Amino acid sequence: MTFAVVGTPGDRRPALFAAACRSSGLPEPRLTAWTDVLRGAEPVLRPGDLLRVDSPGEDPEADALLRGPGEPSRVGGGARWHRTFTAALGRLSASASAAGARLLGDVEEIAVMFDKRLAHARLRAAGVPVPPALPQVDGYAALRERMDAAGERRVFVKPAHGSSASGVVALQTAPGRVRAVTSAFMAKDGLFNSLRVRAYETEAEVAALIDALAPDGLHVERWLPKATVGGRVFDLRVVVVGGEPTHAVVRTSRHPMTNLHLGGTRGDLSTVQRALGADGWQRALDVCARAAACFPGSLMVGVDLLVGQGMKRLAVCEVNAFGDLLPGLTGLPGGPAEGLDTYTAQIRAALPVCTT
Numbered sequence: 001m002t003f004a005v006v007g008t009p010g011d012r013r014p015a016l017f018a019a020a021c022r023s024s025g026l027p028e029p030r031l032t033a034w035t036d037v038l039r040g041a042e043p044v045l046r047p048g049d050l051l052r053v054d055s056p057g058e059d060p061e062a063d064a065l066l067r068g069p070g071e072p073s074r075v076g077g078g079a080r081w082h083r084t085f086t087a088a089l090g091r092l093s094a095s096a097s098a099a100g101a102r103l104l105g106d107v108e109e110i111a112v113m114f115d116k117r118l119a120h121a122r123l124r125a126a127g128v129p130v131p132p133a134l135p136q137v138d139g140y141a142a143l144r145e146r147m148d149a150a151g152e153r154r155v156f157v158k159p160a161h162g163s164s165a166s167g168v169v170a171l172q173t174a175p176g177r178v179r180a181v182t183s184a185f186m187a188k189d190g191l192f193n194s195l196r197v198r199a200y201e202t203e204a205e206v207a208a209l210i211d212a213l214a215p216d217g218l219h220v221e222r223w224l225p226k227a228t229v230g231g232r233v234f235d236l237r238v239v240v241v242g243g244e245p246t247h248a249v250v251r252t253s254r255h256p257m258t259n260l261h262l263g264g265t266r267g268d269l270s271t272v273q274r275a276l277g278a279d280g281w282q283r284a285l286d287v288c289a290r291a292a293a294c295f296p297g298s299l300m301v302g303v304d305l306l307v308g309q310g311m312k313r314l315a316v317c318e319v320n321a322f323g324d325l326l327p328g329l330t331g332l333p334g335g336p337a338e339g340l341d342t343y344t345a346q347i348r349a350a351l352p353v354c355t356t
Contacts, residue, residue: 003029004049006037006092008057013325017052020343037088038065047100050350053092053110055322075184075191078161078216086111104350105321106297113295113321116160116219128291129315131221140210143220147173152222157210160217166193167213170223170256180206181255183262197255197262224315227307234258234267236284236305239324239342240292242349245285246337247329275311284314291316300324300346
């Protein structure tokens with residue numbers, strides 16, 4: 001069996017996947033750079049190859065090809081990114097089909113997972129619990145109207161095609177007050193990502209923030225209060241491989257966003273499992289499996305699961321096509337990936353595919 005990978009040279013993802021191949025006694029996967037694919041090159045594929053599509057990563061050159069020239073840390077350009085990315089996925093699918101290779105991820109499903117509006121609608125239609133969403137808005141004025149009509153005072157505003165919490169805003173309103181928490185910061189020449197979470201508390205600032213995000217499309221959903229452990233809010237990233245939840249990490253924070261690169265930290269999974277109880281933990285895994293089942297052509301789906309206050313309510317707040325970057329994390333005890341990292345688990349799950 002031979003793997004081919006489309007990814008970013010130097011990025012941790014293809015390096016970790018290659019290490020998993022070596023430790024599994026498999027040949028080194030052939031890597032084609034995203035920058036080459038975005039310029040029209042085709043990966044070198046052979047009949048029977050398995051093609052893994054990985055994240056474009058934090059490559060300024062790839063970012064410019066996807067979003068257009070500009071500072072890589074800027075927020076925005078998501079609609080263009082999505083169009084360029086999905087077109088490239090289509091070419092990769094055609095290349096694999098022509099070569100007799102097999103994709104490990106369905107390109108249409110990847111495209112849906114990178115559109116929060118489509119992903120939310122797909123999950124909701126399948127009966128997967130998700131936070132209620134507001135109708136589409138095109139700016140701050142429309143957002144406030146929609147919130148007032150729905151009786152909502154706390155919402156998450158998310159760029160439709162964003163990732164890694166880029167441009168995500170946790171918005172709270174009250175009579176005469178408004179507060180927006182985000183990792184984006186407003187500069188004279190635009191909106192930029194930061195590793196520091198900050199708050200904007202004037203109507204003018206918040207309106208400018210939302211209006212700057214709106215042109216690329218927004219997804220707005222109810223802010224469901226998260227449960228806490230050790231005085232910090234938390235959610236779960238659960239990796240589902242071959243339909244089975246295999247890995248889970250607790251992400252805790254003092255801010256509404258729990259992303260680890262924004263100051264979030266890994267929490268103790270056993271503490272959360274005890275708080276949920278055996279039945280609650282199984283219910284959490286079942287919800288994640290149901291979410292991943294909405295993307296049956298994807299070998300791996302990363303599911304971000306919100307646990308509500310009181311440890312009773314569960315809701316899927318994100319699904320991730322590239323949600324397996326969890327270095328050092330091994331599979332859940334007693335599960336199909338016990339003792340395996342996320343990449344080795346996927347290789348093991350893919351092996352039966354190669355012999356059919």
